[in-house]
Amino acid sequence: MSWTWIYQNEDGSPSPALPAEAVVTPFPTQADAEAYIGQSWEELLAGGVEAVTLYEDDREVYGPMSLKPAE
Template identity: 50%
Template structure:
């Protein structure tokens, strides 16, 4: 799930598979490869879901200062 800084959903299409990712590791790898594009699209944080249940999050896409 993609969210702005307030936690509101951000609809984006940055090439994620429409049917989701086969594993958590695949999802994490994809986020690691596309976080800059997500930020450019207005996404500030992400939540990882599995079958509509939150696995973890929110995770900021901003680099630690």
């Protein structure tokens, strides 16, 4: 199994450009993938990524999940 983030705009469409912090290679576990987002969400948001969706292989696990802080 592999875990992959899809980087998106807030409406769920793909982000047109990815910042250098965006990891596109699969993570070995869900915990690794979630730890990465927990550590990198601010840099991703600053780079233009507004939301993410997590996939396990071809199965959508959850998302889109906004990277914007709650108001």
